[in-house]
Amino acid sequence: MKRLVILGASGSIGMQTIDVVLQHPSEFTITALGVGRNIEQLRNILTQIDVKVVSVQREEDAVQLAELYPQIRFYHGEEGLITLASSRDYDILVNALVGFAGFMPTLAAIESGHDVALANKETLVCGGSLIEKALDKYGRKLYPIDSEHSAVFQAMQGNDPEDVKRLIITASGGSFRNLTREQLKDVTVEQALAHPNWSMGAKITIDSADMMNKGFEVIEAHWLFRMPYEKIDVLMHPESVIHSMVEYVDHSVMAQLGVPDMRLPIQYALTVPKRWPLNEESLDLAEIGALHFSRPDTERFPLLALAYEAGRKGGNLCAVMNAANEAANLAFREGRIPFLMIEEIVTGAVRECRWDPMDTVEALFEADAWGTAYAQKKIEDYQ
Numbered sequence: 090m091k092r093l094v095i096l097g098a099s100g101s102i103g104m105q106t107i108d109v110v111l112q113h114p115s116e117f118t119i120t121a122l123g124v125g126r127n128i129e130q131l132r133n134i135l136t137q138i139d140v141k142v143v144s145v146q147r148e149e150d151a152v153q154l155a156e157l158y159p160q161i162r163f164y165h166g167e168e169g170l171i172t173l174a175s176s177r178d179y180d181i182l183v184n185a186l187v188g189f190a191g192f193m194p195t196l197a198a199i200e201s202g203h204d205v206a207l208a209n210k211e212t213l214v215c216g217g218s219l220i221e222k223a224l225d226k227y228g229r230k231l232y233p234i235d236s237e238h239s240a241v242f243q244a245m246q247g248n249d250p251e252d253v254k255r256l257i258i259t260a261s262g263g264s265f266r267n268l269t270r271e272q273l274k275d276v277t278v279e280q281a282l283a284h285p286n287w288s289m290g291a292k293i294t295i296d297s298a299d300m301m302n303k304g305f306e307v308i309e310a311h312w313l314f315r316m317p318y319e320k321i322d323v324l325m326h327p328e329s330v331i332h333s334m335v336e337y338v339d340h341s342v343m344a345q346l347g348v349p350d351m352r353l354p355i356q357y358a359l360t361v362p363k364r365w366p367l368n369e370e371s372l373d374l375a376e377i378g379a380l381h382f383s384r385p386d387t388e389r390f391p392l393l394a395l396a397y398e399a400g401r402k403g404g405n406l407c408a409v410m411n412a413a414n415e416a417a418n419l420a421f422r423e424g425r426i427p428f429l430m431i432e433e434i435v436t437g438a439v440r441e442c443r444w445d446p447m448d449t450v451e452a453l454f455e456a457d458a459w460g461t462a463y464a465q466k467k468i469e470d471y472q
């Protein structure tokens with residue numbers, strides 16, 4: 090029986106993780122859950138599973154819930170998430186939090202001797218070097234819950250990482266893949282949130298629409314697989330059937346294919362090297378008929394190129410880029426700035442910040458604060 094702590098349980102990945110757990114009730118148990126403010130979804134989850142410990146974002150919710158569920162111990166806030174991640178009483182953390190908020194719980198889990206199934210890519214985007222050090226120090230592992238990285242991970246099983254020529258990360262291109270720069274000027278939040286292939290949370294769907302997400306995934310792949318940036322390529326593939334590929338030094342290319350459903354990467358992260366049955370459709374390639382590929386257009390979507398640049402220069406730049414993006418992404422979703430201003434703010438933050446080696450967690454928090462403040466100023470100036 091594998092004991093899980095799930096953070097971000099009420100979100101898209103969290104709910105699909107619970108679905109995977111419910112498909113294998115004799116193999117998995119959930120010891121603790123972390124949710125944000127979606128208390129209705131939490132109550133729905135609690136009708137399906139028994140847990141002893143829950144953390145919510147707000148203290149007032151924790152107090153009210155403690156009266157309704159006297160058998161559960163409630164925590165709240167960032168401290169609550171860290172308490173759950175550092176508890177001794179589980180085997181693997183499923184980190185499905187959104188944004189930089191996911192970093193400290195990942196670090197806390199590693200430092201308390203746990204492996205992490207990581208859906209929170211911002212952990213690695215912001216603090217990849219710090220996480221790498223912690224993994225080495227505590228002898229722990231990360232298992233990817235991101236379809237592309239799970240595909241790479243699967244395509245690397247049984248092969249020597251030394252023999253990898255390059256990783257080929259596929260990209261659907263998001264909601265606006267067929268629009269010109271000119272057309273991108275007036276797109277709406279609703280249009281951006283309609284992803285052609287994947288059903289995901291709001292923040293990542295916007296990150297997909299401007300390809301910041303793919304840039305983050307390049308940085309995530311760099312840290313997860315310890316690959317230099319020159320060995321990581323992005324390939325446009327609108328059908329999202331090939332989830333990513335690995336080319337080896339003999340030019341053999343291993344790909345992982347499947348229907349776009351996150352439950353497979355979630356389950357594989359929890360069962361590797363075993364494969365378990367999963368209640369999802371089979372891939373029907375005859376029905377799909379054709380798969381298409383092209384090179385990414387970094388002029389139309391400059392954030393992908395910016396992510397490579399920030400990743401290569403390293404230090405605090407990726408944390409600054411992420412912080413500016415979190416603020417700009419939210420401001421766009423709130424209707425405060427136009428779509429193309431996201432990239433303007435994120436690019437400005439990376440170009441204008443002072444480079445720092447970012448050797449400590451304190452320096453990471455400084456980089457995050459600087460990027461956030463930079464973006465907030467730009468957003469306010471626009472209004």
Ligand code: MG
Nearest residue numbers: 235236237306
């Ligand atoms: Mg992905």
